[in-house]
Amino acid sequence: MTREEAEQYLYYAMTIGEQLLCCGAEVGRVEDTIRRICLAYGATRADVFSITSSIVTTIYGEDFGICTQTRRVPGMSNDLGRLDDLNQLSRYICEYRPKPEEIQKGLEKIRDKQGYSFKTQILIYAVISGSFSVFFGGDVNDMIASALIGIALKLFEAFVKKGTLNSLLTVLLCCGAGGVLSNLTVLIGLGHHADLISIGNIMLLIPGIAFTNSLRDMFSGDTITGLIRCMEALLLALVVGLGFTVANLLF
Structure with a gap:
């Protein structure tokens, strides 16, 4: 394998790792995936380091020497369907070692795959x-x-997401709007308990998965990533509480 080919395969390995991280994969899975792909294409050693916002990989091979690439990860969201597709693609790559053109087609197919429609999300x-409002004791009106x-x-x-606001400010605005609407529905007689109505809406925004993932990372030995994700989850939970509290204080 030439150095140019090694750089190209490393690029695609990093792309798969980046997309895995963006879909909510733990850093251990990301590092292992990149390492396995690099070794499958002839690298004798692959050192991968990943946190929530960055991936650094250095590979070594007798034919091409040493290659290093760094990837900045813009953000994360949970997409288990896409995560499974990327896992299947990485396993296929490790087993059959396809050419770069085939890898690119596989990535484009995953990228173009349709998720839930906006109506379904609504x-x-x-x-x-509605389900969580009833679960915590609300009635039919709630x-x-x-x-x-x-x-x-x-x-x-x-x-709000059409603008350039960061995720924390977006959540704060949504929580404030949810708190105001919860109290308004009680004032007009549609709902009976503003707190139970708000609880149902809070469950849409509470960072439960992010906090669970942070604990999983720490138990797996990825302490730095676990602490970063834990702080992000706690900060997001604080913003959620602040948004609903400020809205309730208005009433």
């Missing part, structure tokens, strides 16, 4: 909000009010 938001607010929050979130 329905999911309504079901989650369930209906919480479901309607869930729909409104999804629409508001989609509108």
Whole structure:
């Protein structure tokens, strides 16, 4: 393998690792995937280091020498369907060692794969909000009010994300809007308990998966990444609480 080919295969290995991290994969999985792909293409050694926002990989081979690449990861979101597709692609690469053109086609196929439609996402938001409102003791009126607010929050979130606001400010605005709407539904008689209605909406925004992933990373030995994710989750939870508290204080 020439140095140019090694750089190209390393580039695709880093791309798969970056997309895995963006989909919510733990850093151990990302590092192992990149390492396995590099070794499959002839590298005798592959050293990979990853945190939530960066991946650094250095490979060595007798034919091409030493190659190093760094990748900045822009952000993360949980997409288990895409994560599974990337896992399947990485396993295929390690077993059959396809050419770069085939790898590129596989990545494009995953990128172009359609997820849930916006209408389906709205329905999911309504079901989650209404279900948790009832779960925590709300009545039918609270369930209906919480479901309607869930729909409104999804629409508001989609509108806010069109701008350049960071994720924390987006969550803060959504929480404030949710708290205001919860109290308004009680004032107009649609709902009966503003707190139980708000609980249903809070479950849409609470960073439960992020916090669980941070503990998983720490238990796996990736302490730096675990602490970073834990701080992000705690900060997000603080913003969620702040948004609903400020909205309730207005009433």
